[in-house]
Amino acid sequence: MHFKLLSACFGAILLSIHTSFGQITENPKVEESSAPYVKIKRVELTDANTIIHLQFVDKSPKQPQFRSQPGFPSLPDSRVPGGLPQTKESQIWLDPETRLYKPGEIDKKYKFIRAENIPTTSKMNVSSGDTVDFVAYFERLTPGIEEFDFYEGRSQGGLQSWNFYGIHIKNPLKKEAAKPGKPVAKAPAPVKKPAAKPALKTPEKPEIAAKKDAGMAVLRGTVYNAKTKEPIAAQISYVDNGDTLQVRSSSGKYRVGLDAGGSYTIRVQARGYYGSSFNFAPGDSSAEALDKDVYLTPLxxxxxxxxxxxxxxxxxxxxxxxxxxxxxxxxxxxxxxxxxxxxxxxxxxxxxxxxxxxxxxxxxxxxxxxxxxxxxxxxxxxxxxxxxxxxxxxxxxxxxxxxxxxxxxxxxxx
Missing domain, CATH: 3.30.1330.60 (OmpA-like domain)
Structure with missing residues (x-):
């Protein structure tokens, strides 16, 4: 009896491991991030949640150019005129309004549920060189979505948000094999589909309205050398509510989160190239128009x-x-x-x-x-x-x- 019980337990464990196979991604590939001192270490998918394990490392003494840390007041850079020496203690937290999005389909969002080892309604002090491991729980990503964006918000007021774009994970579609023993149960499905189609087609036109309701639009693209057509490292900047915000890309690929109802002048610069700028209003564009490649002329x-x-x-x-x-x-x-x-x-x-x-x-x-x-x-x-x-x-x-x-x-x- 004991042997049978042990075998049953062992079988259950094996079944659990098999079921969860492909639902954990260690050190997932992230195409771009707004804050290099925060990294995603692991993404775990359960039946109910998307669980993201992150790590914050305070590198302010070694990299003083990061004048503000995520979610806390700006730390003046001593190289900036009028700036004060950088302090050795900062504060961090995770914005409870953080969402997960499917790239290019921002109406598909997954809400934040809770966090571990980092506050969401208060602030936590961190000292220079500190490492903080924390976990964020979200609604479960729909099976089949194997790339998503982690969007905390627009950096503004001297605050640096934590945004990650193009997070690649294992999240295959669930394959539901047809069961020959239940043909009657599946037969009514084709009959119901025609009745459901008009309801699906009704919201076909207001795609832009859905984007506006989401409050956020994502502009993405790649910066190229106009001569060689090869991607180049670049800096993208724009003004949002009076604040000049910057996104640096070492690969040339960029993504920026913008207010869906706003209007922006996007400026693109790269060392050794003549910069460029263009105007962009997310509310005037369709979802397909949120892609913008930029070609810079070398000096x-x-x-x-x-x-x-x-x-x-x-x-x-x-x-x-x-x-x-x-x-x-x-x-x-x-x-x-x-x-x-x-x-x-x-x-x-x-x-x-x-x-x-x-x-x-x-x-x-x-x-x-x-x-x-x-x-x-x-x-x-x-x-x-x-x-x-x-x-x-x-x-x-x-x-x-x-x-x-x-x-x-x-x-x-x-």
Missing amino acids: IVGETILLPNIYFETSKYTLLSESFEELNRLVEVMLDNPAIRIRVEGHTDNVGDFDKNLELSRQRAEAVKTYLTEKGINAGRIEAKGYGGTRPITKGSEEERKKNRRVEFVITEL
Whole structure:
């Protein structure tokens, strides 16, 4: 009897292990994270929960550039003007509003349930060099979802949220084999399906509305070298409620969580490349439009780079204020690369008097040079030339010819 009981217990254990096989992922691959000092060590799936084991390591003494820790007030960096020396004690907690999402389908969210070894309604003190292992429990991910995002919130007010994008786990679909002994039980299913279809099709159109109700949108993409088409390490920044937030990507892939009802200017920078920016309003986009790849031009001698957002008064060379953001980006590039020298080139279309166009293009190039020198760039590093309508980049309609009215710069020395 004892042997039979022991065998039964052992069989139950084996069955339990077999059932849970494939439901535990150790050190899962994470494509991007907002805070490198927090890592996901393990993801465990049970019948009721998604259990995420995380580890926080306070590395502030070694990496003072992390001026704020997750969920606590900003710690000033001594290198920032007016900053105070960094303190040796910080506070952490986990926001109870944290959710899990399926990438690209933010209406599919899984709620936070509870946490272990980290507070959610108060704060916990941590000292420099401390390691904190903690666990977060969420609703069970639907079987078949083998990639998900862990979203604590948007970093704002000097606080750093813990967000993880592209977490890969083992979560196969449950295979329910047909049971030949119960054909009658399964027969009614096809009869019921037609009646259920109209209800499924009703919410087909309000996909954007569902995204807005979720309160969060995810913008993702990859930053490439425009010449080689290879991914490059980059920094993505944007302003949210008055705070400038930054996401660094060593792989070129990026994901940022945004307010679904907001409007943003996304700025992309990479060392050795001329940066770019674009406007993005999640509420105006479909789910498929939340992907945005960016191509940056490398800073190499002889390279011609278009300044895309330079505007002048009509038929004049007075710069409009809408040009300042783009010109300030060029100022930063020249400050970051003190050996670089450039030639600013002005161009017009070929409509009108040739000599007047030539003179106007030169004056516009000079106006750009003047702006750069007023921002502290040595005039000896900048040459200005006007080419009028002699170097068109397109022909055709009036709309096409507008592209010929442009300002570019050429790197002459680096």
